[in-house]
Amino acid sequence: MKIRIFCSAAAVLSAGLLLFATTLSAAEEKLRLTGSGASFPFPLYSLWFKNYSRAHKGVNIDYQAKGSGAGIQDFINGTVDFAASDAAMKPEEIAQVKRGAVLLPMTAGVIVLAYNLPGNPKGLKLPRDVYPDIFLGKITQWDDPRIKAANPDLKLPSLPITVVRRADSSGTTFVFTNHLSAISPAFKAGPGAGTTVTWPSSDKFVAAPKNDGVSATIKQTPGAIGYIEYAYAIGAKANMAELQNKAGKYVAPGPESGASTLSNVQLPENLIAWVNDPEGDRSYPIATFTWMMFYKDNGNPKKAEVLRDVVEYCLTEGQKSSAKMGYIPLPEKVVEAVRTASKAIQ
Numbered sequence: 050m051k052i053r054i055f056c057s058a059a060a061v062l063s064a065g066l067l068l069f070a071t072t073l074s075a076a077e078e079k080l081r082l083t084g085s086g087a088s089f090p091f092p093l094y095s096l097w098f099k100n101y102s103r104a105h106k107g108v109n110i111d112y113q114a115k116g117s118g119a120g121i122q123d124f125i126n127g128t129v130d131f132a133a134s135d136a137a138m139k140p141e142e143i144a145q146v147k148r149g150a151v152l153l154p155m156t157a158g159v160i161v162l163a164y165n166l167p168g169n170p171k172g173l174k175l176p177r178d179v180y181p182d183i184f185l186g187k188i189t190q191w192d193d194p195r196i197k198a199a200n201p202d203l204k205l206p207s208l209p210i211t212v213v214r215r216a217d218s219s220g221t222t223f224v225f226t227n228h229l230s231a232i233s234p235a236f237k238a239g240p241g242a243g244t245t246v247t248w249p250s251s252d253k254f255v256a257a258p259k260n261d262g263v264s265a266t267i268k269q270t271p272g273a274i275g276y277i278e279y280a281y282a283i284g285a286k287a288n289m290a291e292l293q294n295k296a297g298k299y300v301a302p303g304p305e306s307g308a309s310t311l312s313n314v315q316l317p318e319n320l321i322a323w324v325n326d327p328e329g330d331r332s333y334p335i336a337t338f339t340w341m342m343f344y345k346d347n348g349n350p351k352k353a354e355v356l357r358d359v360v361e362y363c364l365t366e367g368q369k370s371s372a373k374m375g376y377i378p379l380p381e382k383v384v385e386a387v388r389t390a391s392k393a394i395q
Contacts, residue, residue: 086120086133118218135220149345154338163287181233186249213275216256231325280375306333
């Protein structure tokens with residue numbers, strides 16, 4: 050009887066060790082990819098990476114929305130497998146990446162001016178010489194004559210304007226301030242353009258981190274206005290202003306008007322292009338591509354193969370989710386250019 054018990058216990062122990070070894074081996078074989086950067090595309094990227102990981106059991110992708118500036122720094126430091134930025138990368142930043150860099154536009158979107166006013170008035174129109182002055186601190190009241198002149202049918206309150214801007218180094222700030230600098234000489238000479246700028250010193254300028262932080266602050270602050278990505282505004286059910294474009298037309302933000310803005314963009318060889326003040330009656334004034342950054346030399350053929358496959362997934366299945374989540378699907382000519390460029394990921 051003792052021999053039988055001993056053999057049985059040994060068999061159980063052996064089976065347990067085998068199961069542990071098998072589990073450990075599976076865990077070791079699972080490829081974990083980490084990325085960081087832009088919060089602008091985070092809702093879409095989060096869905097893409099979740100679905101890809103679900104369909105590929107041997108791969109797990111973790112992406113943290115830390116802001117474009119932080120993502121670029123992580124990429125330069127080599128602490129991630131890939132990164133993302135709405136501000137792409139400057140030549141001097143790319144030069145710091147010893148393993149080489151491949152920048153790929155993976156989606157696009159529009160930046161909106163979301164606002165919070167008593168009575169929840171919709172359809173606010175902001176002229177192109179007005180909204181830069183709001184962000185310069187020159188227009189400080191909602192019932193300012195210049196705002197009222199563009200909105201004769203709205204009851205605008207006698208309420209101070211609270212400007213909500215990004216606290217972190219941000220690609221959204223980069224795109225927004227480049228647009229303001231393109232249409233306002235005063236803004237260009239003042240805060241200027243960048244991932245961070247020196248905003249007017251005022252207690253009516255409030256800083257918040259990332260797109261979701263700005264969005265939440267606008268929702269919590271009567272009289273607030275701030276710049277956020279369209280998908281965040283939709284998620285927060287925020288009111289969005291119609292902006293006057295270069296043709297003098299007021300255009301509501303959305304994937305369609307954003308696609309009109311980007312429809313005639315000719316991407317150069319490095320796949321980085323900006324449209325700071327678009328032409329066209331139907332063009333929304335502030336639209337941009339957003340980029341993922343990969344290493345040319347990943348030091349691991351298997352990892353490189355998976356990264357290329359992730360790109361292909363994002364260009365095909367991933368694009369099907371873009372419009373319904375508030376982003377702009379990439380035009381086919383851009384998809385083909387990205388697919389070709391992704392071959393450099395080795």
